[in-house]
Amino acid sequence: MIPKYQRILFWSLTGAILLMMAFLLRGCQQAHKRLTELNNASPIAAPTSAATEEVTLYVANDADATITAKSAKTALPLEPSMRARTLLEYLITQYAQPDSAHPLQSGAAIDDVFLLSDPAAKDKGKIAVINLHGDFAGNHPSGVEVEDLTLKSIIGTLHAVLPQITQVRFLVDGQPRETLAGHAALDRSYAAIDTTTRPTAPSEAATQP
């Protein structure tokens, strides 16, 4: 027969253990949250007087090499060059999130976006010259797929929000550069088109000339 005081002591200790476990779990969760926030060094959005609007982002996914359109809400200035720069900064910020399917390093990515008149375009088309930050190009993951997806994501997003853009060219720190990170060509102009990409499988029918 267990004395009553021993049973009270046992259940009291058990309760204390459970409380301590709950306290430790809670502490671990808070520490994890604090560390995650520390790793997420994406810049805080500057205060702006512009109203938020819905924009279409062309988001890349490394797992299946796709670009899909996705709606988002953000505040964009009205001036086209600033609008393009803010939009691209917002896009690259999405890729710096910890759960991104196309992870890129956080930090400043776009130095400037210049919109020039396209003499070849008949209907007031513009050439967008995107001046990338050197650190962005230097820290970009190297690979054909990952670099190509970044460029297509930028081009598609620009085309969706600023349809007057007909061509896109890239500079890095104001200078022409052959590739982004060793693979995707930056020394050519890209047509501003819908860059939605879906995986295509090879087919028997396409083998015959």
Place this chain on the structure above:
Amino acid sequence: MVRFFELLEAASQVESTFEPSDPASVVTIESHSPTSPTRAVTEIRPSILKAATALLLCSAPGISQPPPQPQSAPAAQAVPQAQPAVPVLPKQLPNFYRNLIVIDPAHGGTDRGAQLTGGTAEKDVTLAFAQRLRPALVAQGFTVVSTRDSDPVDVLPSDQRAGTANHTRPLACLLLHAAATGSGVYIATSNLDRSRDGSSRVLRWSDAQAGALDMSLRLANEIGLAISNAHLPAVMMRASVPPIDNLTCAVTLIEIAPLAPSGGSRSAVTDAAYQQHIAEAIALGLSSFRTHNAPAPSSTAAQAVPSAPVRPPTANSATPAPTSKPVPAPARPQTTAAPSGSSATPVATSPKVQTRPAQIPQKQGAPR
């Protein structure tokens, strides 16, 4: 037609400015390669100049060209008796050599490429994969020219790689890459569009691939099919990666990523068995591509008779592509000795005509 012969006369005037017996009439072109201390000297005889001038003049836009004559037709039937005799032009080089493959292991020298798992550089993985791919291609009857067989001291410029490939006129060119991200094999073709003006005879360096884009897409499809048949994930994509846009041959870029099967163990790109699996699939795909797009000359005549379509080989079949008979591999450029020899240099002279030129269907849009 009258205009054509007027132009030929103009070309013969070019020849008359040279005296055959005069040593000075031989035009010598010297080229110096920055990577090689050797000097390449090419002598151009006046007859070659004449032929080249006639070719250039008659290929100018707006000038009607004589219809192509079948090879078996005698020359007397092609030229009416009343017209002056047409000088015999040197045999044109074929658009490509059906058994020749150029592989380009990307990066090299100070350009290390991507940093892969375990600290391996991409340049080493591409070179190792190229050395596995070469015997697999040779086993399928191909001759292989590689832009590099070792790690060079300096960076090999992309223009030099493209020059090597364009000069050797291969059936196909493979650009080899490796990556630490993704899964499986990525097969990319140029993302140039096909809207280039087809009437122009001038190929711009920046979009030289546009003329061969259809062939490149078929090549990528064949290799993708072979890789899928080998139970490996294959992703088709379009990308602009130097020097893919500058190549005039059918070209596809192959990027090897780690293999992450569902429920299976992850294979790194440095895994020898994984690389060998991919190399064998690529060789089968190229063999199928050759069968469909550049059949052997003897089998071309046989295919004139209606027959059952030739099925592409599957990855599981151990037999090579169903060519009618084995075709001897074409000669390497003069700077390379044997199929397993060292790589060709850009100053190599054209391959000898002891190879069997491909019979290219007109609709294939060969890049010339």
